[in-house]
Amino acid sequence: MRPDGRSTLHVLKDSRSYEIKILGTNFSEKKLSIQVNGNTYQAEISDPYDQLVNRMGLLLDNFHKVDEVKAPMPGLVLQILVAPGEEVKKGDALLILEAMKMENIIKSPGDGTVGEIAVQKGQAVEKGQVLLRMA
Incomplete structure (x- = not known):
């Protein structure tokens, strides 16, 4: 992956080229709006803590409801x-x-x-x- 300007990336995966534009970020909600080859997607940002919780098999959403x-x-x-x-x-x-x-x-x-x-x-x-x- 190599940066092309401030908000555009070119990614090569499985011999296919993708142009990714970062349209917006919301770090407090851990959301990212991106455009891949002209199609817009909402992505989630995960930090090392999120990745650790995921590897441990825990879903934090299940812990929010307390009876x-x-x-x-x-x-x-x-x-x-x-x-x-x-x-x-x-x-x-x-x-x-x-x-x-x-x-x-x-x-x-x-x-x-x-x-x-x-x-x-x-x-x-x-x-x-x-x-x-x-x-």
């Missing part, structure tokens, strides 16, 4: 900050769990709607215990 939020450690529920039916975004505070005299904010792992709250204020919980379920 239950569990206690990461044993502790005491100090405050519940959401109510059933409430819409939450990834990173929103759901509740405060006290463990080893420290207050830990339990945050939403993704966007969704709060379903059932499985604990009460003042309740002691064990590691892995369900705190709330998403609808």
Whole structure:
């Protein structure tokens, strides 16, 4: 592959020549718009981390949907900050769990709607215990 100008590449693969023009890039979404021999395509950009995850056979898309939020450690529920039916975004505070005299904010792992709250204020919980379920 050799560059031809700023956004055009000539590629030789299996004795065939291809002219590739880079039309646009969106690095935050890992997308690339290219034109190959006059046909336009959307391509995905993968970095070494993406390639490693792929080689390990993991699909990160499968991890985005979380139905239950569990206690990461044993502790005491100090405050519940959401109510059933409430819409939450990834990173929103759901509740405060006290463990080893420290207050830990339990945050939403993704966007969704709060379903059932499985604990009460003042309740002691064990590691892995369900705190709330998403609808």
